[in-house]
Every structure is written in C-alpha cells, then in structure tokens.
Amino acid sequence: MEKERDKSGGVKGFFLDIVRGMAIGIAFIIPGFSGGSIAAILGIYERLIGAIAGIFTEFRKSIITLCPIAIGLVAGVISLLFPLGWALEVYPIPTVCIFVGLALGGLPSITDELRGRLKPTNIPALLIPLGLAFALSFLPIAADVDLLNNMGFGNYLLLFVIGLVGSTALVVPGISGSMLLLIFGYYNPIVNIATNHLLKGKDVGASLLVLCSVGLGILVGFFLISVLMKWLFKACRRGTHFAILGFIVGSIPTVYVSVAKESGLSFSLLMPNAWYWVISALFLIIGFALSFSLVVWSKRNKQ
Numbered sequence: 001m002e003k004e005r006d007k008s009g010g011v012k013g014f015f016l017d018i019v020r021g022m023a024i025g026i027a028f029i030i031p032g033f034s035g036g037s038i039a040a041i042l043g044i045y046e047r048l049i050g051a052i053a054g055i056f057t058e059f060r061k062s063i064i065t066l067c068p069i070a071i072g073l074v075a076g077v078i079s080l081l082f083p084l085g086w087a088l089e090v091y092p093i094p095t096v097c098i099f100v101g102l103a104l105g106g107l108p109s110i111t112d113e114l115r116g117r118l119k120p121t122n123i124p125a126l127l128i129p130l131g132l133a134f135a136l137s138f139l140p141i142a143a144d145v146d147l148l149n150n151m152g153f154g155n156y157l158l159l160f161v162i163g164l165v166g167s168t169a170l171v172v173p174g175i176s177g178s179m180l181l182l183i184f185g186y187y188n189p190i191v192n193i194a195t196n197h198l199l200k201g202k203d204v205g206a207s208l209l210v211l212c213s214v215g216l217g218i219l220v221g222f223f224l225i226s227v228l229m230k231w232l233f234k235a236c237r238r239g240t241h242f243a244i245l246g247f248i249v250g251s252i253p254t255v256y257v258s259v260a261k262e263s264g265l266s267f268s269l270l271m272p273n274a275w276y277w278v279i280s281a282l283f284l285i286i287g288f289a290l291s292f293s294l295v296v297w298s299k300r301n302k303q
Contacts, residue, residue: 014068020044021072028077028177029084030099033255035073036173037248041106041291044069045244046233049171052226092259097280100252101287107248108295113241125242133175133250137257139183147189147210148203156213162186163217171225173244175251182258190214 020042024035039045051065087095114122147159162184166177181187190210198207232240 017044017065017068018072018075021069021074022076022079023072024069025073025076026080026084027099028073029081030088030096030255030259033099033103034173034175034177034247034251036171036175037103037251040173040244040248041103041109043109045173046230049226049229049233052171052223053230055223088259093256093276094280094283096255096259097284098287100255101284101289102291103248103252103287104284105288105291105293106295107245108292110241110245110248114238114245116238119238121239122242125239126246129243129246130250131246133247134253136175136180136183136251136254143185144188145185147186147193148197148206151206151210156209159186159210159213160217160220163214163219164221165217166214167218167221168225171222171229173247175247186214 020039023042024038027033027035027038036045039048047065048069051062055062055066084095147155162181165184166181168175181190193203193207193210197203198211229240
C-alpha cells in the first residue's frame with residue numbers, strides 16, 4: 001500500500017483523490033464489493049480512516065482530506081449507477097470480471113507492505129479474515145423484513161444496530177455492506193423505502209424514521225470502526241495489512257455469488273455458453289492489466 005505519498009499534493013493531489021473517490025463510489029454499486037477494498041488497493045485507506053477518526057480532533061485537516069474523496073464518491077455513484085445497473089442486469093458476470101480484475105491487479109499496492117520475514121502470527125492474521133470473507137458466500141439470505149408496519153422502539157433500535165453492522169462492512173476492506181444487509185433481509189426493504197416511498201412522497205414520516213435510524217447507526221459505526229482501524233495500524237501495522245489482504249482475496253468468490261444470486265443465474269445455466277466464459281475471462285484480463293499498469297506507473301512516478 002502506498003505510504004501517504006500524496007498527502008494533499010496540491011491541485012494534482014485534489015483531482016487524483018476525486019478519481020479515487022469515484023472508484024470507491026463505483027465499488028458501492030457492485031454487489032459484494034467493498035469501498036474499503038478499493039481504498040486499500042488505491043493506497044489511500046490509512047489516510048481515509050485517519051481523517052474519519054480525527055474528524056473531531058483535527059477537523060480542518062480531516063475535511064481537506066475527505067472533501068475530494070467524497071466529491072468523487074458521489075460523482076461515481078451518480079454517473080455510473082444506471083449504466084452499471086444495466087450492465088449488471090444484462091451481462092452480470094463479464095461486468096463483475098472487469099472489477100475483479102482491477103482488484104487483483106491492484107494487490108501489489110498492498111503486498112508491498114508485507115515484505116520481510118514471515119511471523120507465526122501473520123498466518124492466522126491472513127487466513128482468518130480470508131475464511132470469514134469467503135464464508136459470506138454460503139450464508140443463506142433471509143426473507144425481506146417489513147419496515148413500515150408494526151414498528152416499535154425495539155425495531156428502530158435494531159435498525160440502528162443494522163446500520164452499525166453495515167458501516168463495519170463499509171470500513172473494513174473485503175466485506176460488502178450491501179451483501180451483509182442482503183443476508184439479513186434488510187437491503188431490499190431499505191432500498192425500496194428510499195426509492196419507492198420517500199422519493200414518491202408515500203409514507204414520508206415512517207420512511208424518514210427508518211432511514212434516519214439506519215443512517216445514525218452507519219455514522220456512529222463509521223467513526224468507531226475508523227478509530228479502531230487507526231489504532232490497529234499503530235499497534236500491529238503488518239498484521240493489519242495481512243488481515244486486509246485476507247479480507248480482499250476471500251471476498252472475491254462472494255462477489256460472484258452475490259451477483260449470481262441477484263441475477264438468478266446458476267452455474268448449470270452458464271456452463272453451456274462458452275462465449276460467455278471467454279468474454280468474462282477477457283474482461284478479467286483487461287481489468288487486471290489496467291490496474292497492474294496503474295500500480296507500476298504509480299511506483300515509478302512516486303505518486
């Protein structure tokens with residue numbers, strides 16, 4: 001991972017952070033992907049969580065760091081939400097292969113931090129997160145919950161906890177917030193409330209209460225997990241990087257499984273279509289080549 005090479009490198013650094021923010025925003029759209037993974041691969045993860053954790057103690061510095069990334073994140077989501085949504089609906093596996101290739105090609109930016117003598121504690125630090133991320137592929141998806149009827153204080157408190165869980169997945173690389181919410185049965189109901197109720201003016205009060213409960217949990221969790229990750233980097237930097245690598249590698253099967261579940265695809269349906277696999281492999285190679293080239297270019301130019 002890059003060691004804060006462009007901490008705030010003027011106009012160039014500002015626009016580079018916007019581009020990085022766009023990549024993180026795009027990751028939020030892809031089922032099973034984690035914005036934290038992309039931030040780690042792009043070399044800004046430590047700087048990002050440091051800014052979030054220091055929002056109260058170093059407000060101005062944190063805002064300067066977060067502002068371009070947030071601009072890029074919002075721009076990435078808005079500009080590619082519908083094109084990517086269409087691509088994931090019509091050509092789900094080839095589309096995902098591009099982003100998996102990009103993730104794999106960017107891994108050297110993380111593995112650079114792992115050079116040196118391997119310690120016994122490094123092995124479980126890698127394998128346990130890898131196993132946890134991989135296990136998400138096999139968890140059953142719960143039935144969608146009803147968030148508009150018979151809601152009491154306990155239900156809203158549960159929504160706050162769901163927000164906390166979702167924020168953990170947003171901050172920790174390799175764990176997808178959308179995938180976790182999908183497994184718990186909350187992803188579709190929350191999206192439905194935001195798009196089919198609030199935006200259309202139906203059940204506005206109840207919809208706002210639901211979204212605010214989840215949003216508050218996300219904000220609190222976002223800050224708490226960022227503080228924890230910042231501490232982990234200080235206390236056991238190399239072990240934390242091993243864990244990040246494990247989470248990212250273990251999440252790759254989850255990406256394919258989550259997309260297949262969302263699209264209603266199965267291996268038996270795709271197996272006879274040879275061209276589908278050829279195109280998917282080609283897109284994977286293209287994504288890998290683009291990302292790996294960017295890593296090599298960044299190292300040479302010390303960006």
